[in-house]
Each structure stands twice: as structure tokens, then as C-alpha cells.
Amino acid sequence: MEGVDTIFGYPGGTVLHIYDALYSCTAIKHILPRHEQGGVHAADGYARSTGRPGVVLATSGPGAANLVTGIATAYMDSIPMVVVTGQVATPYIGKDSFQEADITGITLPITKYGFLVKDIKDLGRCIHEAFHIATTGRPGPVIVDIPKDITVQTTEFFYPPKHNLPGYKLKPNGIAKQIEETVKLISEAKRPVLYVGGGVIASGAEKILVEFAEKLDIPVTCTLMAKGAIPDTHLLALGMPGMHGTVYANYSITESDLLLAVGVRFDDRVTGNVKTFAPNAKKVHIEIDPAEINKNVVVDVAIIGDTKDILETLFNKLDSKKRPDWIKRINGWKEEYPLKFVQEEGTLKPQYVISSVNEILEDNSFVVADTGQHQMWSAQYIKTRRGRGFFTSGGLGTMGYGFPGAMGAQVANPEALVVAIVGDGGFQMNCQELATVAIYNLPVKICIINNGYLGMVRQWQDLFLEKRYSHTDINQGPDFVKLADAFGVKAIRVTKPEEVLPALQEAKAHQGPVLIDFVVEKEENVYPMVPAGGSINEMLGR
Numbered sequence: 001m002e003g004v005d006t007i008f009g010y011p012g013g014t015v016l017h018i019y020d021a022l023y024s025c026t027a028i029k030h031i032l033p034r035h036e037q038g039g040v041h042a043a044d045g046y047a048r049s050t051g052r053p054g055v056v057l058a059t060s061g062p063g064a065a066n067l068v069t070g071i072a073t074a075y076m077d078s079i080p081m082v083v084v085t086g087q088v089a090t091p092y093i094g095k096d097s098f099q100e101a102d103i104t105g106i107t108l109p110i111t112k113y114g115f116l117v118k119d120i121k122d123l124g125r126c127i128h129e130a131f132h133i134a135t136t137g138r139p140g141p142v143i144v145d146i147p148k149d150i151t152v153q154t155t156e157f158f159y160p161p162k163h164n165l166p167g168y169k170l171k172p173n174g175i176a177k178q179i180e181e182t183v184k185l186i187s188e189a190k191r192p193v194l195y196v197g198g199g200v201i202a203s204g205a206e207k208i209l210v211e212f213a214e215k216l217d218i219p220v221t222c223t224l225m226a227k228g229a230i231p232d233t234h235l236l237a238l239g240m241p242g243m244h245g246t247v248y249a250n251y252s253i254t255e256s257d258l259l260l261a262v263g264v265r266f267d268d269r270v271t272g273n274v275k276t277f278a279p280n281a282k283k284v285h286i287e288i289d290p291a292e293i294n295k296n297v298v299v300d301v302a303i304i305g306d307t308k309d310i311l312e313t314l315f316n317k318l319d320s321k322k323r324p325d326w327i328k329r330i331n332g333w334k335e336e337y338p339l340k341f342v343q344e345e346g347t348l349k350p351q352y353v354i355s356s357v358n359e360i361l362e363d364n365s366f367v368v369a370d371t372g373q374h375q376m377w378s379a380q381y382i383k384t385r386r387g388r389g390f391f392t393s394g395g396l397g398t399m400g401y402g403f404p405g406a407m408g409a410q411v412a413n414p415e416a417l418v419v420a421i422v423g424d425g426g427f428q429m430n431c432q433e434l435a436t437v438a439i440y441n442l443p444v445k446i447c448i449i450n451n452g453y454l455g456m457v458r459q460w461q462d463l464f465l466e467k468r469y470s471h472t473d474i475n476q477g478p479d480f481v482k483l484a485d486a487f488g489v490k491a492i493r494v495t496k497p498e499e500v501l502p503a504l505q506e507a508k509a510h511q512g513p514v515l516i517d518f519v520v521e522k523e524e525n526v527y528p529m530v531p532a533g534g535s536i537n538e539m540l541g542r
């Protein structure tokens, strides 16, 4: 009914009967991960790579609890997901029964909505509403908790044709007055900047965004969540703003006289000190979720609605314009402060490895990053060509997301090249999924940027805690090549720059999954960097 073709699930007592139904079900592919967390991140990667909701299934208690980090990850990044959990039978609820956990309660603050199905007659309606809520407005995860006795009962199949959700209102698109005000502001602006986020990807607004930027000659900075909304190689692309953003993105924001914030939430990793964020700019916030307006930064104009529709409306109302002075100034910053690293002899720089990944990418490839230094270098150096071509856990910054997230993208896009860029720390958080990629022959190319440290934390200890590397040295192994071998996954170790590209090409040519252990410079830092809470125009390592 909802077009679901794949479920990522893990069985257990309370979902026995759901699994029994899956036994004879041919319409839905079921992927069995090796840990529920791997499954929920894979469902998330399925959703991010396709725009369709990811579906995950787990048993009650420990199974459901293992989903929590993945649900929070999806919630923070507004990813559509339907989570089905088993619950103990209705008479046992609230009695500390075996494997009971109040999962709708636990996930209340990290889901868009939660259902506890108490009557078999409500099941179809709840599932239908769950998909509707997960995928409309600002998307997000919805949980449907089904007690075991409900799964055992039978009833006439009923799937209500319409929704009756009086409390769930989708906001209308842009009110005329705000649109007119914005048109005027854009017409008058001399130094406008488009600051775009995940809302642009969620609404499929990438094409109109680029047309809009080109028509009005407005440079575009994409947050981590919107990487690829404008191709990274586009002349108007500024790269990422904020803590590890480009100097020219941060300078452009600081010098702008009009900030067009589209599908963003003014995250603290972007704004730094809000008092000095775009201090000279009028601010327009185009956003589907009214709760985001004036939450972190007070704006001059807010337009509530779908970003694609609003950009189209604005596009049609504005005449094209050229801004040679502004663009020249920005190009000057691009020349003066490029992203840079030196690949010295005798070392292997992580940035060199990540830049080299570009050499094997194709138009329809996906790059999925985990969390840490390698994530920021990926955001800086991977040349993404389209929305959804790059994704990562942005809001929650979940270590352990990258590899299973890539696995989900590969399930959804079997023909595409999917590259996971992960740290040696984060990879170990879900490396059990090597079994899953081996068994299903999911040809994910896993690039471990192995610096022997919990690198991003070590960087903060280096810069702000006098190099007191408290519990961030993880150089004790395992041997990742041997680990992959144990799971039946091809593996390559790379220690020298000249080995990088041949290894990537070999991995690409191989039909199945491949792990590459890139042993890199241990104490490289990510620059530029805005210290937490600092002004974004004051960056270390410019």
C-alpha cells in the first residue's frame, strides 16, 4: 500500500508472527543486519539516498532500545522513517514483563509521532498515518509499536483511503506579503548570499535553487546536510559554512547584506556566535517548519512552506541580475584562502586520500561519511555533483552511522558506486555489518581513514587542552584487513600516496564489498576551524 520494497529488521519473540508473515512474502525484501543499530542506520541510508521512507523492524525491549541512536540520528536530520517494533502482549504492558520497554515513551522526544496499537482494527490506519506523517511536511521518524497479541489476531484487511488527522496541519505555501517583501529585499541587495540546508534536499529543490542562484547571481553556501544541492564545482558554490567551513563561505556570510536562509535551522555549528553571525544582513528564512523561525537567529522575514515552491514563486517574480563586484570580491577570497593541505613526502595525508576518492566517483555515486575529522575533510574535499550524492549524520553527529548508512544506500541503489568514508573509531562501532555486506554481496567500498586516534576529540585536546590526549589513542588495533578477511570481505592496506589511487580503482573494479585500510598521518588537524562559540569570520588555520 505504501510501496515499501525493503525492510531492515531483526527478529525476536514479540515479532515472531510478523516474521512468519514475511516468510512467505515475496513483495518485500528483508535485510537482516547483525545489530539493530546497523539496521536502523541502513534504513536511514536507504531513505537519504532515495527520498523514500526507510522501514525498520525490531522486537520489543532490547531490540527496540537498540534503535534509539538511529531514530535520534534520523530525527535530527529530518529523515523519513517508519519504525515498527514489537511490544509485549497488551495484558502484560506496564508490568515489567520480559523484554518490555516503553519504546514510544523512550522515543517521544526523538520521533515525529508514535503509535501504540491497541486494537487490531486500528492497525491499518496507524500504519497508513505513520507513513503519511513520516513523509509529509518536515519529514521524520514515526514509530508504530505493536503488542504481540495484536500480531496474532486476524481481522478483515482495512486500509482507510483518507487520513483523518485534524491536529496535523501542513502549512500553506508562502504568504503573498512575505513573498513581496523578499522580492524587494533581493532586488535591493548588493551582497546577497544563499545559505541552504537539508530542507532543500528534502523538497527536491536543487534544480530550482541552481536556476535561482544563476538568474540572480547569488553565491550559495550549502550546509553539511545540503552538500551537492548546487554542484561543488559550480562557480557560485561557496562550500560549507561554519566551524569547518570554507573561509570564503564564512566571509561571504559575514559581509553579506542579505542572507537568504533556505531549509536551514541556523545550527550552532554553522552560526558560531549568533551575535556576530551575518551582522550586516537582512535575513529571510524560508522553511517548512514554523518551529524553526526565530529559534536560534531572529530574522526579518519568514516564509513558511515548501522550499521548492517558494523558490519557484520568487524565481518567477524576479528579473535576472548580475553582481560583478560582489562575485569578484568572493573570488578574491577563494584565491587567497583556498582549502589546502600539503602531501609531504614520507606521510599519507587524510585529505589526499579523500580528495583521491573523487577520481573514482561517477554522476550517480554516493559518498557516505561517518562522524569525526574524516567527515569534515569529506565535506571539504569530496566534489559532490547532486543532492543526495553525499550524506552523513549532520545534527546528531553519530559515530557508527557511516558504514551501515552506506549499506542502506547500496541496498536501495544496487547499481551505484557507494563509498563509505569512516574513521577507525566509528567503523568499530558497527563493523559487525561486514557480515551483512558479505552475505548480501553489497559492493560498498569502505575507506577507513585510520589515524589510530579518535581524531576529532584528539584535535580538541590538541588545540584546547594542551595536548592531553586523554583516552583518544586507539592505535591498539584491530588489524582491519584481517577483520575483513574473517568476514569474507576483500581488503587492501594502503600506507603510501602512490598506492591510493590504484587501491581505489581496484576496489571499484571488484564486484563485491571492499575494505581499504588507509593508514594516514596520525596528528593532522581539520582547518579552517572556528572555535566553538566564536565568530565565523575568525578562523584558525586560514
Ligand SMILES: Cc1ncc(C[n+]2csc(CCOP(=O)(O)OP(=O)(O)O)c2C)c(N)n1
Residues within 6 Å of the ligand: 370, 371, 372, 373, 374, 375, 396, 397, 398, 399, 400, 422, 423, 424, 425, 426, 427, 449, 451, 453, 454, 455, 456, 457
Ligand atoms: C556515538 C558517538 N560517541 C562519541 C562521539 C564523540 N566523537 C565525535 S568525533 C569522535 C572521534 C571519531 O574518531 P574516528 O572515528 O576515528 O574518526 P576521526 O575523527 O579520527 O576521523 C568522537 C569520539 C560521537 N560523535 N558519537
